[in-house]
Amino acid sequence: VAKCKMVICDPSYADEKKSTPVGKIIRAICILGAPIPQTENKDGNPASSCQIIIPQKELKRKSDIYIMMVSHAHCIAAKGK
Numbered sequence: 001v002a003k004c005k006m007v008i009c010d011p012s013y014a015d016e017k018k019s020t021p022v023g024k025i026i027r028a029i030c031i032l033g034a035p036i037p038q039t040e041n042k043d044g045n046p047a048s049s050c051q052i053i054i055p056q057k058e059l060k061r062k063s064d065i066y067i068m069m070v071s072h073a074h075c076i077a078a079k080g081k
Contacts, residue, residue, distance in 0.1 A: 023063075036069050048073035 011019050035046035052067040059065065072079045 032069075035071070036067075039069065 011021060036050065039047040039050045041047050048071045050069050054065040056062060056064050070076055
């Protein structure tokens with residue numbers, strides 16, 4: 001048995017009596033037919049993966065927005081996608 005002071009998880013994994021929601025997370029999956037513009041690698045070719053972080057201050061939000069792109073290099077899409 002493992003013990004700790006705090007567990008951060010999806011509320012569906014925890015007992016309702018021991019769960020205290022403090023915020024919300026939005027997850028979305030977008031299937032694109034082309035790479036995200038201006039995400040080239042050092043050779044000038046489209047990047048096979050990238051992470052874009054949009055700071056909260058730029059969007060006047062309480063938290064940052066994280067965007068992750070993966071491609072055929074990670075075996076999740078057809079080659080060339």
